[in-house]
Amino acid sequence: AQSVTQLDSHVSVSEGTPVLLRCNYSSSYSPSLFWYVQHPNKGLQLLLKYTSAATLVKGINGFEAEFKKSETSFHLTKPSAHMSDAAEYFCVVSDPRGRYTGNQFYFGTGTSLTVIP
Amino acid sequence: EAQVTQNPRYLITVTGKKLTVTCSQNMNHEYMSWYRQDPGLGLRQIYYSMNVEVTDKGDVPEGYKVSRKEKRNFPLILESPSPNQTSLYFCASSSYLAGGRNEQFFGPGTRLTVL
Numbered sequence: 001a002q003s004v005t006q007l008d009s010h011v012s013v014s015e016g017t018p019v020l021l022r023c024n025y026s027s028s029y030s031p032s033l034f035w036y037v038q039h040p041n042k043g044l045q046l047l048l049k050y051t052s053a054a055t056l057v058k059g060i061n062g063f064e065a066e067f068k069k070s071e072t073s074f075h076l077t078k079p080s081a082h083m084s085d086a087a088e089y090f091c092v093v094s095d096p097r098g099r100y101t102g103n104q105f106y107f108g109t110g111t112s113l114t115v116i117p
Numbered sequence: 118e119a120q121v122t123q124n125p126r127y128l129i130t131v132t133g134k135k136l137t138v139t140c141s142q143n144m145n146h147e148y149m150s151w152y153r154q155d156p157g158l159g160l161r162q163i164y165y166s167m168n169v170e171v172t173d174k175g176d177v178p179e180g181y182k183v184s185r186k187e188k189r190n191f192p193l194i195l196e197s198p199s200p201n202q203t204s205l206y207f208c209a210s211s212s213y214l215a216g217g218r219n220e221q222f223f224g225p226g227t228r229l230t231v232l
Binding site: 009032036094 | 220222
């Protein structure tokens with residue numbers, strides 16, 4: 001069975017300091033992994049995705065994530081936080097068998113990022 | 118522009134009054150899905166559809182219905198809404214690449230309040 005755990009429900013950082021949002025997953029198969037961002041009163045926007053190519057994935061707005069199979073982790077990082085990064089972040093696992101079973105995507109419960117001026 | 122649209126964006130209704138939230142995508146995606154988002158619970162899948170006339174229950178289907186008569190449309194129907202269905206609803210679509218490794222595209226959300 002697939003599952004996703006976002007280890008922190010809330011993270012606060014000061015503007016200009018690094019951001020780390022943690023995600024662990026469990027999957028019986030080689031999964032695809034995604035990070036989405038949701039700004040207040042907005043829909044979900046894809047930040048980046050891992051699909052079995054390079055393990056270090058670069059996304060939009062300076063975000064990166066590293067796929068570590070041995071640790072079953074896919075943590076999201078950014079070297080320097082901006083005020084505009086304040087949002088809710090979701091880690092998502094995709095089961096590649098889902099095209100046959102229909103149940104493709106598994107969401108974490110989200111991490112709320114606060115950026116302090 | 119490739120997009121998923123939902124209507125209405127905001128809706129306040131009363132218990133028991135049937136309503137439909139529409140969802141449409143212009144990307145020719147096979148897979149479509151409905152989610153509800155509640156504080157502290159993340160997104161939970163209500164129903165999904167793998168293609169026209171193929172739908173199935175997600176994790177929280179009680180009180181909802183869907184249909185997929187056309188590839189681009191996937192309406193969510195609440196036959197008799199109740200206050201516990203007050204939530205933020207998202208429609209999403211995705212295409213099948215080899216290995217099923219494509220991301221979902223989300224609509225802007227529909228905020229529903231049932232009084």
